[in-house]
Structures are given as structure tokens and as C-alpha cells.
Amino acid sequence: MSRRHWIQAWLLLLPAMVFLIAFTHVPAVTTIWNSFFSTPRGRRPSVFVGLDNYERLVADPVFWKVLGNNLWFALGTIPISILLAIVMALFVNRQFRARGLVRMAYFTPTVLPLIAVANIWLFFYTPGFGLIDQILGWLGFGQTNLLGSPDTALPALMAVTIWKEAGFFMIFYLAALQSIPPSLTEAARIEGAGSWRIFWQITFPLMMPTTLFVSVNAVINSFRMVDHIFILTGGGPDNASSLLLYYIYETSFRYWDTSYGATLTVVMIALLCLIAIGQVFFLDRKVHYK
Amino acid sequence: MLAFSLKSVAASAAIALASALPAGAVDLQFYFPVAVGGGAANTIQSLTDEYLAAHPDVKIDAIYSGSYQDTITKVITAARGGNAPQLSVALSVDMFTLIEEDMIVPFDDYLTSDEDKAWLAGFYPAFMENSQTGGKTWGIPFQRSTPVLYWNKQAFAEAGLDPETPPATWEEMVEMGQKLTKKDANGNVTQWGVRIPTSGFPYWLFQGLTTQNDVIVANNEGNKTNFDDPKVVEALQYLVDLSGKYGVMEPGIVEWGATPKAFFEGQTAMMWTTTGNLTNVRTNAPFDFGVAMLPAGKRRGAPTGGGNFYLFKGTSDAQMRAAVDFIQWITAPTQSAKWTMATGYVAPRPETWETDTMKAYAAEFPPVLVARDQLEFAVAELSTYENQRVTQIFNDALAAAITGQKDAATALKDAQAQAEAILKTYR
Numbered sequence: 001m002s003r004r005h006w007i008q009a010w011l012l013l014l015p016a017m018v019f020l021i022a023f024t025h026v027p028a029v030t031t032i033w034n035s036f037f038s039t040p041r042g043r044r045p046s047v048f049v050g051l052d053n054y055e056r057l058v059a060d061p062v063f064w065k066v067l068g069n070n071l072w073f074a075l076g077t078i079p080i081s082i083l084l085a086i087v088m089a090l091f092v093n094r095q096f097r098a099r100g101l102v103r104m105a106y107f108t109p110t111v112l113p114l115i116a117v118a119n120i121w122l123f124f125y126t127p128g129f130g131l132i133d134q135i136l137g138w139l140g141f142g143q144t145n146l147l148g149s150p151d152t153a154l155p156a157l158m159a160v161t162i163w164k165e166a167g168f169f170m171i172f173y174l175a176a177l178q179s180i181p182p183s184l185t186e187a188a189r190i191e192g193a194g195s196w197r198i199f200w201q202i203t204f205p206l207m208m209p210t211t212l213f214v215s216v217n218a219v220i221n222s223f224r225m226v227d228h229i230f231i232l233t234g235g236g237p238d239n240a241s242s243l244l245l246y247y248i249y250e251t252s253f254r255y256w257d258t259s260y261g262a263t264l265t266v267v268m269i270a271l272l273c274l275i276a277i278g279q280v281f282f283l284d285r286k287v288h289y290k
Numbered sequence: 291m292l293a294f295s296l297k298s299v300a301a302s303a304a305i306a307l308a309s310a311l312p313a314g315a316v317d318l319q320f321y322f323p324v325a326v327g328g329g330a331a332n333t334i335q336s337l338t339d340e341y342l343a344a345h346p347d348v349k350i351d352a353i354y355s356g357s358y359q360d361t362i363t364k365v366i367t368a369a370r371g372g373n374a375p376q377l378s379v380a381l382s383v384d385m386f387t388l389i390e391e392d393m394i395v396p397f398d399d400y401l402t403s404d405e406d407k408a409w410l411a412g413f414y415p416a417f418m419e420n421s422q423t424g425g426k427t428w429g430i431p432f433q434r435s436t437p438v439l440y441w442n443k444q445a446f447a448e449a450g451l452d453p454e455t456p457p458a459t460w461e462e463m464v465e466m467g468q469k470l471t472k473k474d475a476n477g478n479v480t481q482w483g484v485r486i487p488t489s490g491f492p493y494w495l496f497q498g499l500t501t502q503n504d505v506i507v508a509n510n511e512g513n514k515t516n517f518d519d520p521k522v523v524e525a526l527q528y529l530v531d532l533s534g535k536y537g538v539m540e541p542g543i544v545e546w547g548a549t550p551k552a553f554f555e556g557q558t559a560m561m562w563t564t565t566g567n568l569t570n571v572r573t574n575a576p577f578d579f580g581v582a583m584l585p586a587g588k589r590r591g592a593p594t595g596g597g598n599f600y601l602f603k604g605t606s607d608a609q610m611r612a613a614v615d616f617i618q619w620i621t622a623p624t625q626s627a628k629w630t631m632a633t634g635y636v637a638p639r640p641e642t643w644e645t646d647t648m649k650a651y652a653a654e655f656p657p658v659l660v661a662r663d664q665l666e667f668a669v670a671e672l673s674t675y676e677n678q679r680v681t682q683i684f685n686d687a688l689a690a691a692i693t694g695q696k697d698a699a700t701a702l703k704d705a706q707a708q709a710e711a712i713l714k715t716y717r
Contacts, residue, residue: 142478148543237689255679
């Protein structure tokens with residue numbers, strides 16, 4: 001390759017590279033670096049503490065609690081939202097009246113900001129005069145306090161997340177469905193296959209790349225979406241609905257314990273990298289690409 | 291050559307900029323939080339505008355900064371980025387944190403004349419407890435409050451109680467609460483007796499109970515807590531029993547923000563909340579209501595609460611003086627009376643209560659006096675070094691006990707151990 005091409009290539013890469021380095025790589029390295037120091041306070045400078053922050057993390061019951069919560073949160077939201085997304089996509093992929101309207105209705109939660117959505121759900125969940133309790137009241141049931149009990153706070157957050165996510169994933173499945181050549185299903189039908197069989201043997205395998213993409217996104221989102229916690233529960237009661245990222249926020253920007261925040265962040269990044277790599281390698285073998 | 295010409299261009303540009311500003315103009319940024327319903331933010335904005343109209347040489351950018359929690363986060367973030375506001379209202383209890391972060395300056399350097407010192411002495415001593423430490427004044431009381439008990443007179447009458455007599459003791463609150471708790475045919479509660487919100491910052495109202503049980507939860511130096519004192523345990527047991535044993539309060543964590551609404555909707559016949567909600571309740575309650583001091587346990591008692599003005603580092607001398615002048619103006623009787631009437635927050639200086647406006651208002655609407663009169667029994671709000679974390683430990687313990695995860699004694703013992711681990715470095 002000539003020298004001129006070489007320079008041109010770098011120039012073309014430069015803008016993307018500058019942003020990636022400035023906003024991803026440098027912060028990541030700084031975070032790892034900071035996790036080995038103590039938090040500077042106005043009157044006390046930061047000192048090197050080696051692995052102290054990591055020892056503290058291992059001994060921190062709140063860390064294990066939020067990590068566990070995050071696991072349940074992922075397990076509770078991802079499969080259901082993917083399943084719902086597929087069902088909704090299959091439903092709106094057919095011809096019927098008001099199809100556009102239904103598609104829009106399914107997609108609306110995605111467009112709304114999570115903070116706004118959380119405020120609406122806060123009204124649903126409010127004990128006594130919230131929507132859920134009003135409906136239950138008509139049916140003769142008593143008052144609930146879904147956000148105020150440790151057993152139901154996290155599931156209540158999961159419901160909001162599923163409602164928000166399913167419509168988003170539906171769009172990808174809808175696109176996937178529309179790219180499947182109709183000739184395949186027609187051929188299968190001529191061979192005498194039923195709808196169920198067509199779905200499992202043709203549609204679903206052909207949607208695998210989408211499922212991979214969606215599930216990677218869903219896992220990332222389950223660690224990334226914490227906005228509604230601020231509005232709905234503030235992580236309470238007693239951290240029952242706190243997730244890892246929310247705990248990182250609290251540690252770093254409420255307690256201003258920035259080095260412990262950095263330590264938690266390192267763990268989270270490591271975890272996400274592992275999951276993403278695992279998913280791609282594990283699922284990749286089962287995915288049909290054209 | 292190039293360097294030289296750039297330098298001279300920069301210099302002349304700087305001169306041009308400096309001369310473009312009117313001589314002596316002062317720019318101030320002012321963050322303020324709002325923690326109550328109603329139009330508190332508008333009142334602050336209009337007071338600021340009034341000040342600006344009278345002082346054309348000062349420019350104040352009043353920025354609504356969300357809840358107290360959001361405000362302290364924003365202020366510290368801005369200060370860390372070298373971009374602190376010149377003045378901010380923030381929780382009085384964040385004083386130790388802000389001192390430790392080396393972000394605020396004491397007011398003493400700017401209040402040197404005898405007149406200024408007399409002015410400083412003119413605040414209620416109860417409000418100064420959370421504003422002074424180590425012989426210096428770090429905060430000036432502004433949107434200060436105490437929690438009070440609101441009761442629904444109509445509900446009292448329906449339950450066969452005297453609508454003019456609120457509970458005066460813990461026992462009475464339970465007895466009346468039981469009469470006020472109504473159930474429908476299915477046995478579901480339609481109206482609770484009392485509501486003490488426990489979401490977000492349960493420690494504050496809980497401190498009402500501990501004070502009434504004659505115990506202080508942290509020392510004045512902010513470096514030692516007393517969470518596992520048997521009297522604190524007793525107070526927490528009472529709170530837990532309100533929903534459990536006595537069945538007069540909604541079980542689980544009770545939302546702070548929805549509390550006034552629950553009161554308006556008749557979901558609860560009594561509520562504990564800040565006096566800062568007074569005007570909100572007056573405007574929105576569809577029934578006759580009364581306001582009383584919190585009931586007494588071993589004694590009467592309540593914490594003070596709310597926000598102080600702070601001055602931030604990195605501000606020029608002229609800005610500091612302008613900021614102090616603004617604070618003196620907004621806490622002066624006329625303005626302070628407007629603020630109290632708009633919200634219900636306690637005017638922090640006795641002289642405000644002596645003005646004709648306030649006297650007339652109090653004569654027409656006596657509940658406004660309750661929180662002020664309660665100051666006699668008030669103690670400092672829980673405040674320690676690393677305040678946010680220590681109070682969160684306390685909050686988590688309260689939540690664990692309220693939701694039945696732990697018993698009161700264990701929850702508080704754990705919290706005390708965690709708080710000790712943090713605070714021992716500050717002794």
C-alpha cells in the first residue's frame with residue numbers, strides 16, 4: 001500500500017477513534033486506575049490502597065444484594081419481553097384492519113422517556129387511590145403496597161421494564177419476519193406442514209440472528225436501565241429493588257465515594273464483557289446467517 | 291511573531307470584554323430545591339425577580355434544582371467541576387459533608403459589623419443548631435420546618451371523636467387511630483387512622499419519635515451516632531406496631547410524596563408531614579383540617595428540617611458580598627412573611643412574626659403558628675460526616691424493620707455498627 005493510502009485510512013478513522021478513545025477507552029482505564037486508590041476528600045488527598053476497595057466489595061452485603069437483584073431482574077425481564085415481542089410481531093405481521101394503529105400502540109412505550117413512564121406507573125402502583133388498587137377495589141380486594149414491600153418492589157419494577165422493552169424488540173422481530181421469503185412458508189404449506197411446525201422449523205430458526213441481537217441488547221439493558229428506580233422506589237425498601245448501576249450511582253454521586261464507585265464499575269464492565277462474549281460464542285453456533 | 295500577535299489579540303479582546311460589562315455588575319448563580327407540593331418554586335422566582343428589580347447592578351440566575359437529594363448532587367458535581375454556584379439552598383444537615391469536601395465558606399468573614407452580628411443573632415436558636423459548628427456559621431436558615439400532625443376534622447367527627455382535639459400522646463394517637471380506621475364489608479381498610487411516610491428519608495419523621503422518647507440519635511460534632519440505644523429501639527418498635535400490632539397505619543413503606551394526596555382523598559385521617567406543606571393542604575383539602583404539634587411520648591419533640599443558604603468557594607469577594615446581601619434581604623421580615631404564607635415553612639426570625647402582615651395572617655389562619663411554637667421542643671436534625679451515607683444506613687435499617695425483614699433491635703444494631711465503621715475516622 002502506498003504511503004498516501006495509509007495516511008488517508010488513518011484520517012478516515014480519526015473522528016471515530018477520537019470519540020471512542022475520549023469517551024470510552026480513557027474513562028475505562030481511568031476507572032480501573034481509580035479503583036486502586038482511596039477517595040479524595042476536600043481535606044484529604046487520595047492515596048494508593050492496592051486491592052482494599054476490592055476487599056471491601058467482597059465484604060459488602062449491599063453489593064451482593066444488588067448483584068442478586070440484578071440477576072433476578074435479568075431473568076425476570078429478558079425471556080418474557082422477548083416472548084412478548086415475538087408474539088406481538090407475529091400478530092401485527094398479518095393483514096388486518098387498524099394494523100398500523102396496533103403496531104404504533106405496541107411501539108409507543110419505547111418512544112416515551114423512562115422517567116415519564118415511571119411517573120405514570122407510580123400512579124398505577126400508588127396504594128389506595130392508584131389505578132391498580134382502584135380496580136382491585138371494585139373487585140372487592142384490599143389495598144396493595146407493591147412498591148413498599150420488599151417481596152414485590154423488584155417485580156413491580158420488572159413489569160415496567162417488560163412493558164417498555166417488549167415493543168422495542170418487536171420492531172426487530174417484525175423486520176426479521178418481513179425479510180423471510182414467503183416462498184418458504186408456501187412450500188412448507190404445500191408439503192402439509194401446520195402453522196406450529198412452520199413457526200418452529202422455518203420462522204424461528206430464520207429469526208435467530210435477531211434473537212441473538214435482541215438478547216445481547218436485553219442483557220445490556222437489564223444492567224443499564226435504572227431511571228425508573230429513581231422515581232419508583234429509590235432502591236428501597238432496604239435495597240430490595242436496587243440494581244448494580246443504581247448502587248454505583250448512589251455510591252459515586254450521593255455518597256461521593258468515587259473510588260469505591262470506580263471499583264463497582266470495574267466489576268460491572270467485566271461482567272458485561274463476559275456475558276456479551278459468552279452470548280456471542282454460545283449462540284453464534286445456533287444462528288443461521290444467510 | 292505569531293505567538294506575539296496572538297497574545298496581543300487575546301489581551302485586547304479581554305480588555306474589550308471587560309469594558310463591555312457595566313462597572314461593578316455582579317453575576318450570581320443560585321440553586322434552590324423544592325420538597326413540598328404547591329407553587330414554592332414560583333415564589334422563590336418571584337422573590338428573586340423583586341430583588342433584581344431593586345438592584346440593577348446584580349444579576350441572579352435562580353435555578354430550580356429538583357429535590358434536596360438532586361440539589362446536593364448537582365451542587366457537589368458543579369463544585370468538583372470548578373463550576374460551583376455562588377449560593378445554594380441545600381439541606382442544613384449536609385453542612386458537615388460540604389465542610390469536609392472543602393466547598394463552602396463560613397458567613398463570619400462577611401458578617402463583621404456589629405449590625406451584621408446582631409442580624410445573625412436574630413434567628414431562632416433551634417434553627418442555628420444545624421447551621422453552626424466549631425464556632426463558625428456555615429448556613430443561614432431559610433426554608434426551615436418541623437414536622438407537624440395534620441388531622442381531618444370531618445373524619446374525626448364521623449368516628450365520634452371531638453373534631454377539635456388531636457391526639458396529644460402516643461397512646462391517644464393509637465386509640466384515636468383505631469377509631470378512625472374504617473373497613474368495608476370485605477374487611478378491607480378504606481381509611482387508615484394515621485400516616486407517617488417512610489419512603490426516601492424515613493429517618494426525619496422517625497426522629498420525631500426518638501426525640502419524643504427522649505433520646506438523641508447523633509452527637510453535635512457529627513462523628514458519633516446512637517442508633518442502637520434501647521430508647522431508639524423502643525421508638526422504632528412503636529412505629530412498626532402502628533401497622534402491625536395496632537393496625538392503624540398502612541403496612542409496608544409509605545410513600546412521602548403521595549402523603550398529602552392520600553390525606554385529601556380521605557385515605558388517612560391523620561398525617562405527619564412537614565409544615566412546608568401547610569399552604570398546599572390549605573388550598574387542596576376538601577374538608578376542615580387541623581394542625582397540631584406531634585404527639586408526646588416521654589416528652590414533646592420534633593426534629594427541625596429543611597434547607598439553609600450556603601456560600602460556595604471560588605467566588606469573588608464582590609460576589610460573596612452580593613450573595614450575603616441577597617440572603618439578608620430574602621430573610622428580612624417582608625420577604626420572609628411572603629415565603630411563609632406561600633408555603634408554610636417557618637419564618638426563621640422572630641421579628642418576622644412581629645410584622646402586621648404575619649400577625650394578621652396568623653389571626654386568620656392559626657395553624658401557621660404550630661410549627662413555630664413547636665420549635666421550643668425541637669432538636670437538630672440528624673447530621674454527621676458523610677451524612678448521605680450514614681443517614682442511608684439508618685434509612686435502610688428503618689425500612690428493614692418496617693417491612694419485617696429484621697426486628698427493630700437487630701436492624702438498629704447493624705446500622706450502628708456500619709455507622710461506627712465510617713465515623714470513627716472523624717474522631
